[in-house]
Amino acid sequence: MSLIELRDVEKLWGDVVALSPTNLLIPEGGFTVLLGPSGCGKTTTLRLIAGLDAPSAGQIFVAGRDVTHEPPSERNLAMVFQNYALFPHLSVADNIVFGLQVRKASKQEQSERLARALTLLGLEKLRDRKPSQLSGGQQQRVALARALVAEAKICLMDEPLSNLDAQLRQEMRQELRALQQKLGLTVVYVTHDQAEAMSMADRVVLLNRGRIEQVGSPREIYAQPATVFAARFIGTPPMSVLALDSGAIKGSKFGVHAAPEGATHMAVRPEQVALGGDIPATITASEYLGADSLVRCQIGSEHVAVRITGQQFFEPGHNVQLAWSQETLHYFDSDGQRVDQVTAHPLNGE
Amino acid sequence: MLLPALVLLVAFTHYPAVATIIDSFMSTPKPNRPSVFVGLDNYASMVEDPIFWQALRNNLWFALATIPLSIGLALSMALWVNGRMAGRGFLRMAYFTPTVLPMIAVANIWLFFYTPTYGLLEQIGGLFGLPSQNWLGDKATALASITVVAVWKEAGFFMIFYLAALQGISPSLREAAAIEGAGRWFFFRRVLWPLLMPTTIFVSVNAVINAFRMVDHVVVMTRGGPDNATSLLLYHLYEVGFKYWDQGYAAAITVVLLGALATVALAQFFVLDKKAHY
Numbered sequence: 001m002s003l004i005e006l007r008d009v010e011k012l013w014g015d016v017v018a019l020s021p022t023n024l025l026i027p028e029g030g031f032t033v034l035l036g037p038s039g040c041g042k043t044t045t046l047r048l049i050a051g052l053d054a055p056s057a058g059q060i061f062v063a064g065r066d067v068t069h070e071p072p073s074e075r076n077l078a079m080v081f082q083n084y085a086l087f088p089h090l091s092v093a094d095n096i097v098f099g100l101q102v103r104k105a106s107k108q109e110q111s112e113r114l115a116r117a118l119t120l121l122g123l124e125k126l127r128d129r130k131p132s133q134l135s136g137g138q139q140q141r142v143a144l145a146r147a148l149v150a151e152a153k154i155c156l157m158d159e160p161l162s163n164l165d166a167q168l169r170q171e172m173r174q175e176l177r178a179l180q181q182k183l184g185l186t187v188v189y190v191t192h193d194q195a196e197a198m199s200m201a202d203r204v205v206l207l208n209r210g211r212i213e214q215v216g217s218p219r220e221i222y223a224q225p226a227t228v229f230a231a232r233f234i235g236t237p238p239m240s241v242l243a244l245d246s247g248a249i250k251g252s253k254f255g256v257h258a259a260p261e262g263a264t265h266m267a268v269r270p271e272q273v274a275l276g277g278d279i280p281a282t283i284t285a286s287e288y289l290g291a292d293s294l295v296r297c298q299i300g301s302e303h304v305a306v307r308i309t310g311q312q313f314f315e316p317g318h319n320v321q322l323a324w325s326q327e328t329l330h331y332f333d334s335d336g337q338r339v340d341q342v343t344a345h346p347l348n349g350e
Numbered sequence: 351m352l353l354p355a356l357v358l359l360v361a362f363t364h365y366p367a368v369a370t371i372i373d374s375f376m377s378t379p380k381p382n383r384p385s386v387f388v389g390l391d392n393y394a395s396m397v398e399d400p401i402f403w404q405a406l407r408n409n410l411w412f413a414l415a416t417i418p419l420s421i422g423l424a425l426s427m428a429l430w431v432n433g434r435m436a437g438r439g440f441l442r443m444a445y446f447t448p449t450v451l452p453m454i455a456v457a458n459i460w461l462f463f464y465t466p467t468y469g470l471l472e473q474i475g476g477l478f479g480l481p482s483q484n485w486l487g488d489k490a491t492a493l494a495s496i497t498v499v500a501v502w503k504e505a506g507f508f509m510i511f512y513l514a515a516l517q518g519i520s521p522s523l524r525e526a527a528a529i530e531g532a533g534r535w536f537f538f539r540r541v542l543w544p545l546l547m548p549t550t551i552f553v554s555v556n557a558v559i560n561a562f563r564m565v566d567h568v569v570v571m572t573r574g575g576p577d578n579a580t581s582l583l584l585y586h587l588y589e590v591g592f593k594y595w596d597q598g599y600a601a602a603i604t605v606v607l608l609g610a611l612a613t614v615a616l617a618q619f620f621v622l623d624k625k626a627h628y
């Protein structure tokens with residue numbers, strides 16, 4: 001069952017289209033990540049769901065109820081802000097029970113729920129500190145505790161980990177995910193970091209310029225990018241996208257005979273290109289990454305990245321032969337949409 | 351290296367203050383009679399001076415009205431302006447005006463509002479058939495009338511401090527509170543008011559000092575009249591010192607005024623400071 005639904009929701013800021021008419025279903029109890037580059041409309045989408053901004057058109061449903069014109073407080077959801085938005089003059093404990101005080105919960109209920117939240121997030125020792133006396137990670141946990149104490153079923157998070165260092169971010173990702181599963185929360189999580197999205201999400205909603213490019217599990221999006229944008233965005237490093245010109249890689253004589261009709265681009269993951277084949281290429285750059293190296297090669301006027309083991313080393317300018325197998329290639333048409341290979345009628349390779 | 355700073359400090363602040371205190375114990379020099387030590391005589395004549403007591407009473411009423419009214423008005427205006435995006439620039443300028451205008455000019459504008467027969471208030475009142483009223487000439491309304499002018503001027507000034515402080519408060523705090531379901535009043539009481547406390551302290555210390563320091567509008571609008579109904583301490587001081595040239599007595603009033611001001615300001619600072627969050 002879907003808990004949140006956007007139906008033809010659009011958001012304009014004057015002439016700027018922050019979100020083109022969008023339909024989106026967010027299932028209950030899942031970890032949904034809104035992913036996309038800066039300015040693609042992730043925050044906009046989240047704020048529309050929260051009710052902090054009103055859509056220019058369309059309807060928003062939460063648990064089957066039309067909440068398009070309801071204020072945030074009527075939507076029964078919690079939110080963790082990117083900058084945490086902790087009240088600087090209130091202690092950790094007072095920050096956490098703020099919402100309970102608004103709702104005039106009894107003193108006993110307040111202290112019970114507070115104690116539970118503090119234990120859950122390991123904040124017992126910090127309960128009397130002010131936010132300015134906390135580290136980034138601790139502040140983040142307080143913000144999370146404040147969101148959880150409301151016991152709302154839906155928790156919205158806008159890049160909550162972006163201010164933390166790499167180590168802490170890694171830890172918090174796991175903690176967040178574990179917490180979400182333990183409490184059965186429906187989380188809508190915003191990030192521009194595809195690695196974060198891939199490691200945390202049940203479902204990824206990939207956004208680009210106010211439009212949904214693809215919705216799917218991390219595996220689906222990784223294995224079957226629906227658009228050129230998805231191909232270029234997902235993966236570390238992402239796929240190489242090569243333009244095709246009348247059945248060959250642009251600027252070269254190397255034919256891609258298996259390309260389905262209408263394909264103008266092909267894409268391949270760096271880890272699925274090998275050395276030692278029949279595709280002539282020239283090395284333009286090489287990047288040492290420790291366990292392996294990333295080598296950039298030129299075929300005709302197009303570039304392709306190749307992942308090779310760390311011991312190997314090539315000078316730029318070196319000529320190599322590359323190989324890939326047909327089934328690892330992805331094809332896209334002139335609109336950037338995926339064109340599937342027709343596997344029923346295998347075409348002749350050479 | 352400290353010496354130049356010390357010299358300046360002494361020349362411009364300490365020396366006049368000390369000289370005033372000394373003068374307050376001396377008689378006023380006359381062409382044929384040099385100043386002599388008279389002890390507390392000047393203070394004694396102050397206690398016996400009914401106009402001094404009237405000025406003090408006026409000033410207390412003036413302070414009691416201007417301080418809370420101007421701060422309250424400043425805060426409400428700042429909250430109102432801060433909440434509106436469109437035309438903010440224009441609105442802010444509109445409220446800025448009292449600050450930029452010298453008090454003398456302000457007083458002149460309001461003089462026109464208050465003038466009997468031709469004044470703005472008269473004309474508006476006339477439309478509704480209200481009886482004519484000489485706002486500044488009537489003992490019953492004169493003090494209130496100059497208080498209104500001071501409140502108007504002060505509120506515009508203080509609003510800028512509140513506005514600056516409000517602009518410094520992250521809008522996401524309001525949004526976080528909105529998601530928790532906090533209404534305007536709850537948010538104001540629990541979040542805005544405590545966060546504005548340092549500004550409130552600063553503004554209220556200024557309000558107290560200004561309440562005893564403002565004199566320009568009295569000079570322009572009423573000259574302390576009618577029958578000393580609008581004479582404030584500083585205006586009385588000015589009359590004693592520069593109209594009657596009684597320097598010794600003027601010095602004594604100055605000492606009392608400064609002493610009272612310093613006490614109030616310090617007390618305020620320390621008491622309120624404890625409640626402030628920084």
Ligand SMILES: Nc1ncnc2c1ncn2[C@@H]1O[C@H](COP(=O)(O)OP(=O)(O)OP(=O)(O)O)[C@@H](O)[C@H]1O
Nearest residue numbers: 013016017018037038039040041042043044045192
């Ligand atoms: N209040 C606003 N007024 C005008 N334009 C806005 C406003 N908020 C967002 N926009 C525009 O809407 C578009 C989407 O913005 P949004 O904040 O949703 O991006 P985002 O995906 O969250 O990006 P980031 O990763 O940088 O936070 C942007 O082009 C932005 O400039």
Ligand SMILES: [Mg+2]
Nearest residue numbers: 042043044158
């Ligand atoms: Mg954003």
